[in-house]
Amino acid sequence: MKKIAVLTSGGDAPGMNAAIRAAVRAGLYNHLEVYGIIRGYKGLIDGDIRRLESKDVSNIIQRGGTILKSARSDEFRTKQGRDKAYENIIKLGIEGIVAIGGNGTFTGAEIFMKEFGIPTIGVPGTIDNDLYGTDYTIGFDTxxxxxxxxxxxxxxxxxxxxxxxxxxxxxxxxxxxxxxxxxxxxxxxxxxxxxxxxxxxxxxxxxxxxxxxxxxxxxxxxxxxxxxxxxxxxxxxxxxxxxxxxxxxxxxxVQRGGAPTALDRILGSRLGLAAVEGLLEGRKDVMAGIINDQVVYTSFHDSINLKKPLNKDLIKMVNILSI
Known part of the structure; x- marks a missing residue:
């Protein structure tokens, strides 16, 4: 693998920039060419893809939002739209994708990978903390x-x-x-x-x-x-x-903006690195997550479809402490 691309899609979450920074620098460390896809799947269709160097991700770890921007793409839901996206991937010779986002992002990534075979690893970036396969998602703590x-x-x-x-x-x-x-x-x-x-x-x-x-x-x-x-x-x-x-x-x-907490900066950095390392190890169609402080990889199918349970002890705690 010589070329990879990074995108952010769906709702923004504080800590996404930390994940972008980590993915770019992990790629460069491993002698890869790294490209940034602007505005998620919309940018993939439009061909708005730029090569990224280390300086492009300098001084962003403390910033909220995403420097790659994000957008919804109804066109990517169609086969014609995904065909356009694949053509742009082939033109640049991109061999792997790091997709940072939530449920909708991973659904699109799973379909795209199954149709065209481009290895893709997801990074859970959503304030909702609702993805199965990770204790916390990027942006939740902030x-x-x-x-x-x-x-x-x-x-x-x-x-x-x-x-x-x-x-x-x-x-x-x-x-x-x-x-x-x-x-x-x-x-x-x-x-x-x-x-x-x-x-x-x-x-x-x-x-x-x-x-x-x-x-x-x-x-x-x-x-x-x-x-x-x-x-x-x-x-x-x-x-x-x-x-x-x-x-x-x-x-x-207001809950989606602002500088990320230390936890989200570190989580984004760990998962951005884990995604690139996963691609280099030959993994695909999975989400990188953290469970019990260890990096784990969970299939897109499971991370999308399995319910992440809420700890009922926390609800009990509210009742006890409110008396």
Whole structure:
């Protein structure tokens, strides 16, 4: 193998630049030519592919977002679009791809590899932490810390005004950000899709807090919560507890930005290196991950389709510590 390419696709995540930097420098260390594909699969179709040298990835490890940029590509979902992408790969003689992203990124990579045989290794870059085959995904730790900083500030105003706040955090169909943020922020309740919730349960929690003379309460809601979003739940709670001052805040995309934490910088660096080393070892159609502090490779099929369970002990912890 003499030439590889790196791309980022799907939602951006803090630490992606660390992974790009590691993949590029690992490639150069092993005497490979390394190319950067701009805007993910869209750039692969458009031929927006540039050779990268060590200086191109200098001073990026501390930056959020991705220097290679990211974009959705409906055209890549079509056979015609993937044919164009393959033509551009062949023109440059690229023999392996490092694909940094989440579930959708790996789905595209798996299809592309099966059709054209280009060895591809995925690097899990998503704040949602929802990919099977790794303890943590790149960007998750930063997102939790960003959300926690906001929740600490909301807690101040909630306490000052004797208010109840429902705070919605990101995570798609996963409750990982919500549960970690809720524990770290001392929330009275955390609502996640992995655990059944009810409006009655919310009312019981708030009422119990009132009976214990709690002046304020904070409930963290995952955006994928089956019961509904934070706005819907807060409205229902207000209807049943009209005497309480209830407010709602959605943190939104602020959780995807900002400088990555040390953990995400190190994780991105380890996985970017592992992806290149995996290609050189002849691996393909797999995601590089970290389990119990060891690099592991999991098939795209499993990382995409197997459910990553949420530790139910964490939900139990919220209930115990909120009394």
């Amino acid at each position: 997102a939790v810390n960003t959300a926690l900083d906001a929740i600490d500030k909301i807690r101040d105003t909630a306490d000052s005004h004797d208010r109840v706040f429902f705070v919605e955090v990101m995570g798609r169909d996963s409750g990982y950000i919500a549960i970690q943020t809720g524990i770290g922020g001392g929330a009275e309740m955390v609502m996640v899709p992995e655990n059944p919730d009810s409006i009655e349960g919310v009312i019981d929690t708030l009422s119990a807090g009132r009976d214990r003379k709690k002046s304020s309460s904070l409930i963290v809601v995952a955006e994928g919560e089956d019961l509904g979003d934070a706005h819907y739940i807060s409205v229902k709670a207000k209807e049943m507890l009209p005497h309480m001052d209830i407010r709602m805040t959605t943190l939104g995309h």
